[in-house]
Amino acid sequence: MFDKATYIKALQDNGIYTSEEADNLTEKMKLKHSLIKHGPNVVHLEYYGGLLDDRDIVEIESTFKGAGLELSRFDKSGIAYANIDDYMLHIALFISSPAFKLILEHVGKNTAWEAVKATAIKVWRKVRNKNNSSSMSGQVKKTNVGLRIGFNNGQLTDFKLDGELSEETILMVIDKVFDYSLKQSQLPSSQTEMPDFVVFDEKLSELRPVNVMEELRKKAEFQSAKRRTDLANNSPTPKS
Structure with a gap:
């Protein structure tokens, strides 16, 4: 539940916003929640x-309603996020563990999952070539869209639907996400150890887990080495 008083206090304690600005932002956040x-x-x-x-949104709600599903939504506009945009979904359809179990019950009828699939491909078409500047750094990057699946032990995995792939390939990827998630959901909770982020490897035609922390470490090391090189190249040459 959204705590209006706590949110206003946090904004005011930040020291950036006036009382009126804090009130306006809080009302917008209350509506989002x-x-x-x-x-x-x-x-x-x-x-x-x-x-x-x-x-x-209206079209998605209608698609879900016809399959016995209900849409919940949260507009992240105006909210700054940490700069790990390469390994996060800017737009995500989140299917919780209970929702995934419900979808499994309707697999034979091809209704609930087909609604999710139709919505995922619709959203992918709409944003595949669009950029956003959602990170705290303000950098403009390609929009990542995908599916977020919840598992029995509370773990969440993001499956990226790459905008560079063809629509035919994306439809196949969505089916692979279902098969992958189904297999994991059938394991005992203690054995369900899922990666945080998964991409599709087109060369191998399979889903590939990404070690996000390792990728961020490599990126930080590369940037550090680049800064050292730049400093060395820009240093004045000693006079002989």
């Missing part, structure tokens, strides 16, 4: 209002 729903048939959409509009 009011659209979050809970329940075993709920699929949650995290998105940016500038990338998906009200018409898109």
